[in-house]
Amino acid sequence: LANPSPIIQTFYMEESLVDHVKLDGVVTLVDAKHASQHLNEVKPDGVVNEAIEQIAYADRILLNKIDLVGEPELDALSYRLKRINEMARIKRTKFGVVDMEFVLGVGGFDVERVVSDITQLAAAESSAKEHSHDHDEHSHEDDHHHEHDHEHSHDKGETGHDHKHDHVHDPCVSSLSIECDGNLDLEKVDDWLGNLVEENADDLYRMKGVLSIEGVETQFIFQGVHALFDGMNGRPWRKDEKRINKIVFIGKDLDKEAIKKRFFECLVPAKQTVPTARG
Numbered sequence: 160l161a162n163p164s165p166i167i168q169t170f171y172m173e174e175s176l177v178d179h180v181k182l183d184g185v186v187t188l189v190d191a192k193h194a195s196q197h198l199n200e201v202k203p204d205g206v207v208n209e210a211i212e213q214i215a216y217a218d219r220i221l222l223n224k225i226d227l228v229g230e231p232e233l234d235a236l237s238y239r240l241k242r243i244n245e246m247a248r249i250k251r252t253k254f255g256v257v258d259m260e261f262v263l264g265v266g267g268f269d270v271e272r273v274v275s276d277i278t279q280l281a282a283a284e285s286s287a288k289e290h291s292h293d294h295d296e297h298s299h300e301d302d303h304h305h306e307h308d309h310e311h312s313h314d315k316g317e318t319g320h321d322h323k324h325d326h327v328h329d330p331c332v333s334s335l336s337i338e339c340d341g342n343l344d345l346e347k348v349d350d351w352l353g354n355l356v357e358e359n360a361d362d363l364y365r366m367k368g369v370l371s372i373e374g375v376e377t378q379f380i381f382q383g384v385h386a387l388f389d390g391m392n393g394r395p396w397r398k399d400e401k402r403i404n405k406i407v408f409i410g411k412d413l414d415k416e417a418i419k420k421r422f423f424e425c426l427v428p429a430k431q432t433v434p435t436a437r438g
């Protein structure tokens with residue numbers, strides 16, 4: 160598919176389809192040998208680079224033809240893919256050989272799967288930190304690094320390499336992830352998300368999140384594609400669990416600072432224990 164977006168939206172909006180077929184997920188095959196050339200293509204104003212769009216909408220990315228490219232180029236490309244799409248899981252492949260489970264039963268648009276997707280992200284991040292450099296050439300899974308808001312440049316690659324990447328920035332389409340503990344004011348967060356989706360429908364490609372709402376015992380989970388937003392109460396927060404909000408947005412020209420600022424304004428200030436006067 161050139162641009163996956165209209166097809167994705169069709170699965171939600173076309174009544175004759177929704178009762179019969181379900182969109183499981185978007186799998187993007189990246190040709191490691193030629194991808195950079197396509198990602199770098201400069202398009203006329205208003206025309207999107209389709210290679211970037213295909214990565215931005217993906218739930219799974221197969222980084223293929225790894226036998227034809229050196230490790231530093233692969234790392235630089237992985238880093239670039241993650242800047243665009245922090246949500247997708249990436250596997251390195253030769254001749255597209257990959258376990259079926261990786262590409263089927265993805266559930267990329269199931270709101271019920273948001274928590275496990277997000278938890279997997281967090282688990283992958285910590286495992287990436289632990290095994291920062293155990294590359295298995297045959298089936299390498301690039302785990303997500305914990306680089307919230309990938310706006311700034313840095314010297315190390317996602318696996319902790321010490322070499323400098325030849326960074327090419329894709330300022331247009333990128334990911335923003337927000338993670339923080341604390342509870343959100345229901346009314347404020349409802350307004351914030353509602354306005355964000357309404358005002359940026361064209362530019363917000365995909366979003367997923369788990370929210371902790373003040374006074375609500377269950378998680379609030381959501382996922383969306385452009386203006387199509389799907390949210391529901393999830394499982395109850397466990398007593399022994401920290402209530403953490405985690406959101407990932409993928410979009411074009413996102414005003415990341417403004418989005419974060421508005422999000423943090425929705426947090427309910429932590430209660431202060433007022434010392435009681437005695438005597």
Ligand SMILES: Nc1nc2c(ncn2[C@@H]2O[C@H](COP(=O)(O)OP(=O)(O)OP(=O)(O)O)[C@@H](O)[C@H]2O)c(=O)[nH]1
Nearest residue numbers: 188190193222223224225226227252253254255256
């Ligand atoms: N060395 C190597 N060759 C590969 C790999 N995967 C595919 N090829 C070969 O690359 C050649 C072109 O295949 P693809 O890139 O899949 O071609 P395609 O996607 O059908 O063509 P386009 O849609 O025009 O990009 C074929 O000869 C494949 O056998 C790989 O992982 N390593």
